[in-house]
């Protein structure tokens with residue numbers, strides 16, 4: 001069967017490339033015409049896919065990038081990998097997922113397999129995707145499964161091939177066909193009893209991180225008042241050989257998963273009349289971190305930041321990617337600017353953001369702040385100049401200055 005991947009971002013592009021490499025004839029579809037034109041020219045949208053792979057697979061006619069879906073002549077596999085963000089009211093925004101279903105319904109042929117990889121609330125496959133596509137297409141024999149993506153873009157150890165893949169279909173047939181598909185390029189498949197388990201597991205994994213990060217962030221405010229290092233205490237706690245897993249403090253959480261997915265879990269709970277206090281509290285603590293860190297910086301800088309030259313190293317939400325979605329650096333920058341700091345930032349991956357551009361590390365400043373330590377940033381500039389620097393990153397690596405949080 002041919003494969004059509006809906007959405008060519010951090011999730012959809014690596015999948016399309018792996019499947020094409022494994023022998024599928026792939027259509028990589030995205031509504032963003034500019035992104036498609038760039039992909040055709042070999043510009044990647046993911047740190048997990050190289051220019052060479054994109055160009056080679058196109059030359060071999062194994063993959064085609066399109067922003068308008070051509071008519072599909074026979075049954076195929078459709079994988080949906082579109083954004084599932086929050087709206088302005090902080091509620092799940094499934095408009096892009098619904099739109100993807102409408103697009104699939106227009107071209108799909110009977111007996112096709114439709115797999116959802118996008119993260120969404122529990123029951124999305126059964127109660128939203130299937131009824132939408134069945135009704136709009138008028139077809140009776142479409143089969144459906146979920147296989148939530150767990151990719152950590154830029155992670156060199158764990159990728160789509162070696163991270164175990166959760167799978168569940170609405171029928172035994174769809175589960176089996178989904179296994180047949182993923183086993184061509186994923187080493188380990190974990191089949192669960194129904195799609196709701198896979199959807200919930202994906203939400204719970206990221207909620208687990210969100211809550212633990214909030215806990216360690218709160219712990220770091222306690223460490224500050226008692227004047228000890230959070231890192232030293234966490235590492236000390238980590239010597240317990242069982243029942244403990246270390247997390248490290250930061251200025252907050254970012255990206256398309258940790259700040260977003262837990263709200264999909266609380267939304268699932270709300271729909272059945274339950275409250276989720278943990279998730280709301282963790283969101284609140286993580287969102288308050290930028291402000292609380294700036295208060296600590298203010299104390300260190302003698303109570304006044306007006307006119308102080310401050311530079312941030314790395315503003316994307318994590319090292320190795322240019323993704324600015326929900327980046328907590330944005331809140332930090334706002335707080336510092338509100339207090340009158342003369343702020344610049346250096347991020348060789350982001351390059352430009354909100355009418356500002358990345359400036360190389362400047363040694364002649366009042367304070368440097370390490371937020372997202374990309375490999376591409378050479379801290380020797382600050383080390384050589386003995387620049388006053390605070391390391392706010394959650395990375396366990398020591399860049400030459402003690403951790404501030």
Ligand SMILES: NC(=O)c1ccc[n+]([C@@H]2O[C@H](COP(=O)([O-])OP(=O)(O)OC[C@H]3O[C@@H](n4cnc5c(N)ncnc54)[C@H](O)[C@@H]3O)[C@@H](O)[C@H]2O)c1
Pocket residue numbers: 006007008009010011012029030031032035081082083084096097099100103117118119120149150151152153256257
């Ligand atoms: N980024 C991650 O690290 C990650 C990890 C695991 C799971 N996920 C989940 O995977 C899903 C996709 O995330 P992403 O990071 O790849 O997003 P992304 O923004 O990088 O890419 C999604 C692409 O979908 C396109 N798109 C939107 N609506 C479309 C439509 N109707 N038809 C065709 N294309 C459409 C967008 O133009 C965009 O290029 C989300 O549900 C996300 O939560 C993301």
